[in-house]
Amino acid sequence: MAAPAVFEFCLRLGDNDLILSQRLGEWCGRGPVLEEDLALTNVALDLLGQARLWLSHAASIEGRGRNEDQLAFLRDAGEFRNLLLVEEPNGDYAHTMARQYYFDAWHLVVLDALSIASDASVRDIAAKAVKEVAYHLQRSRDWMIRLGDGTEESHRRLQAAADQLWPYTGEMFAMDEVEASLGDVGCDLEALRAPWREEVQSTFARATLAVPAAGWMQRGGKQGVHSEKLGLLLAEMQFLQRAYPGAQW
């Protein structure tokens, strides 16, 4: 198995964390209540820390002298490898929580599987991150139930968000040649579809939500084909390093 595949794989994991962290950071100071503001930014902080670990590891595998900051701030949209799901805008609170829930449920089973991967660095990062993500899922699952089984209005909004984001969930499990070539350095993503679906079905049942019907699934994020939404996000996230290259605290 070639090193570039592990590099790509770590970029994917790191970019998911980085982009979702940036999205959650957009809520900072705008949360509906103080506790939610804190919770969203705490989750964002965990994800940012995880992104740093993955991107640092990716940079060391690449061995071209790039570091985590250069990977985060000096790549353009086409070089990002995150899932399309995480670049979706925040929308209303139902939208933010549905996106978070789909991602957390996937993130947990992936990290769990990676915590026994044959690559020591991948295994150590995953084993560290999985403990944080267990708290993330607990929270987003609670919100799915609370909003889904809440008022008529909260139910309607969450069902709409869950339906709209559903086409972005297929990509999480669709393995391409990079992931397939990893063997036990990575994990079998296809095999994680069933446990993820089980989690979603049981939570949606408690939340009185309908699991969206099978249909067309979007793809391309992992290969660098993104929506224009990522470009707008990067314009904000990378502004400082683009305007003042090498600027430091």
Add this chain to the structure above:
Amino acid sequence: MVTPAEVWQWLEAVPDPEVPAISVVDLGIVREVTWRGPELVVTVTPTYSGCPATAVIAQDIETALRGHGIERVRIETRLAPAWTTDWLSDQGREKLRNFGIAPPQLVQLAVPPPCPHCGSGHTECLSAFGSTPCKALYRCRACLEPFDYFKPH
């Protein structure tokens, strides 16, 4: 030459920057102290991946050891095994309680913490995410005081 045991003692006086009631040793993040030739190597494990205190902790440890006359200090980060609140010392737990923060229950016990103010077990979670990544917001239903809970991790 200074022995690692002496260094451990010095480190017990280095407070955690975000929860200064306890030391970095109480927190269980100092994993190893050893001489590698002329260099003193202190191995530290991060609490949460994104904890902003991590860099400050490394700096504080280095400053403290230099203050004790150690000239060459190297701080190494070790990820595995991942830090757990089960590593908090008994002394650290007691200090947290006295500071008004409920110490973490063992990870395997999924029971709510007793109130650090009145000791009542009748408490409820307001939010699993609090003022720092390691804490949750709780409220005591007996004395009605809100409090921070150092959450099991």
